[in-house]
Amino acid sequence: MKYLRFLLICVPLSFIGYFMNWSATVMFILTCISIIPLAGYLGNATESIAVYTGPKAGGFLNATFGNATELIISFFSIRAGLYEVVKATLAGSVLGNILLVLGCSILAGGLKHKVLKYDAKVGRSTATMLLFAVVALAMPAVFMSDLSENIIVSKYENFSIITSVIMLCTYVVGVVYSFKGQNDLYEGMEEDEEAEWSLPISITVLAIATILIAIESELLVSSIEPMTAAVGISEMFVGIILIPIVGNAAEHSTAIIMALKNKMDISIEIAVGSSLQIVLFVIPISVIMSLFIADTPMSIIFKIEEIFLFAASVFIVNHIVKAGRTDWMEGLKLISVYIIAAVGFFIL
Template identity: 35%
Template sequence: MNVLISIAAVVLTAWSIGVHLWVQSPVMQFFVSSAAVIPLAAIMGRATEAIAARSGERLGGLLSATFGNAVELIIGVFSLKDGLIPLVKSSITGSIISNLLFVLGLSFFVGGLRHPIQKFNVRVARSHGSMLMLGIGVAFVVPTAFAYGAAHVSPVLSYGAAAVSLVVYLLGLYFSLFTHRELFQAIQHEEDDASAPSRPVLVHVVLLAASTVLVSLESDWLVGSVRSIAAHLGWSEVFIGVVVVAIIGNAAEHASAVWMAWKNRMDLSLEIAVGSTLQVAMFIAPVLFFIGALMGVPFTFAFTWPEVVSMMAAVLLVVVLVMDGESNWLEGAMAFGAYVVLAAGFYSLPG
C-alpha cells in the first residue's frame, strides 16, 4: 500500500507540474492538483505518525496535534494570500461537517456491518463533545450572531474567540497528554501499534519535509484555479470549499478512520474523526485568523448562516450519537444521510 501511495504521489505530482508548465489549463490544473494532494497528504500523515511514535508519548502527541491537519492549514494560507476568504471559511466548515458526518458516519456504518455493536471510551467521547460545543457552538456561532445585520463587523470579538479557542485547545492537549492521559491510554497504544515504524526516523523527516513542500506547491496551484473552475462548472466557491477541498485535504485520514472501524478499533476511529474536527475548529481556524490579521486580510469568525447552522447540526447530532459509548450501522447511516443533505444544500447555493 505504501508503494502504491508513493507511485501515485510521484505520477500525479509530475503530471500536475507538466500541466502548470505546458498546458496551463486552470480547469485541468484544479483536478490534477486535487488528485495529487491526496497521496501527498497520506505520505505527510504517515511520516508524522512514524516520527511521533519514535518521539515518546508526549512529544509524539504534540507533533501529531501540530501536523495532523497541515494540509488544511496550507490550503487556508494560500487562500488568504489570494483573498479567497469565502473559500477559507467554507473549507473550515467542510472539514468539520465531513469529519463529523461523512467520516464518522461511514466509520459507524462500515464497522457496524461487521460488528453489530461497537463500544468506545464514553468519557473521552463526552470530553470531545464538550470541546466541540465550545469550539463551534460558541467560538463560531457567537461572532456570527453578533455580526448579523451589522454594517461593519468588528474583528474584536473574533480576536477573543480565536484566542480562547486556541488556549482551550492547548489546555485540552495538556489534559490528554499529562494530567489525564490514562483516559487516552488505549488510544495511544492503538496508535503505536498502527504506526510501528521500521525505517530510520531521518527517512520519515525527509519524507515529511518533501511532501510538505509539494503539498504547498499543489495547494497554491489548486487555490489559484478555484475561480476558473467555479466559472466553468457553475459551482460556488462555498460549495468547492465545503465539499471538494474538505474531502481532498482529509482523504487519507478518512480512509484510516473507516479502516480502524472495520477492525473494531473504535477509540482510534473516533479520535481520528472527532480529534481532527477539534483541531480544525480550535487550532487551524484561530491560526488562520491570526495569519490573516498579519497579512492584512479581513478574515473574521463571522460565518454565513448556512455554514453555522450546518456545523451546529453536525455537532449536535454527533454529540447525541456518541454519548452512550456505543455505535451501530444505523447511526452511521443517519450521520452520512445528514452529510448528503447538507452537501446538497451547499450545492444549491448560487455560484
C-alpha cells in the same frame, strides 16, 4: 498507502500542466488528486516520528501536523483573498469529519460487526470540548448578525482577532490538560506501535511532503476561480465539499479501516479530534495569519447555514459518543445528512 502511492503520478503531471498552461479545470483535478497521497505521506511521517519522540511529544506533533494540509491550503487562499473559500473549506472539514467520516466508519464497521461498542470515556472529553468550541465560534455571527458587511470589516474586525486568540489559548490549555490529566486513557496504546520508517527517513518524508503540498495548494488555489467560472459551480461548494474531502482523504480511510477492525474508539478520536483541531486551532491561526499576509484581516464570522450544521453535527456526535455503542443505521443517517447538505450547497 500502498494504493495511494499510485496517485503520486499526478504530482509531476500538475507541474507539466502549469508550465504548459493546461485548463483550470484539468489543473484543479490534478492538484486535488496530488494532494491526497501527499497528505497520506505527511500523516504517516508524523505518526512515525511520534513513535520515536514518545507519547507526549508525539501527541503534540500529531496535534500540530494533524491538519497541516488544511492550514497550508488556507495560507494560499488567504493570500489570494479567497476568504469565503477558506471559511467554507474549514467548515467543510469539520462537517466532513463528523458526518461523512464518522458516518462511513460506523456504516462500514456496523455492517461487518453488527453492533459497535466503545468506551464512552475516550471521546467524551473531546466531544464536550468541541461543543464549547462551536458555541464560541457561533458568537461573532450572533453578535454581528444585524450589521452590514462594511461595518463588520471596518469597526468590528478586532472581535474576530480577540475571539481567535481566546480559542487558540483554550486549545493550547486543552492539549496540555490532555497530556497531564488523561494519560490513563492512553496507557498501553503505544506498546505495540511500530514506526513505519526510521527517524531520518520520517523527517525527510515530512519535509518533502510539506513542501509539495504547499506547491500543489498554490496551484489549486490559483485554479479555483477560473474553474468554477468554467464549470458553473459555486466557490462555496468547492470549499465546503470538494477541498475538505481531498485534504482529509488519507485520514478518512484510516478511520474506516479502524472501524472495520472493530476499533471504534480510534475512529471516533480521529473524526472528533480532527474537528476539534480545526475549530480551535486552524480557524484561529488562519484569522491571525491573515493579519500578516493580507491587506484586510479575515473575519471569524460564518454563514448561518454553516453555523446550523456545526451545531447540529456536534449535537449528533455528542449523542453517539456518550451512548457507548452504535450500529450501521446510525452511520447511514450521518451520511444522509451530509449528502443533503452537499446538495444544498451545490444549488446555493
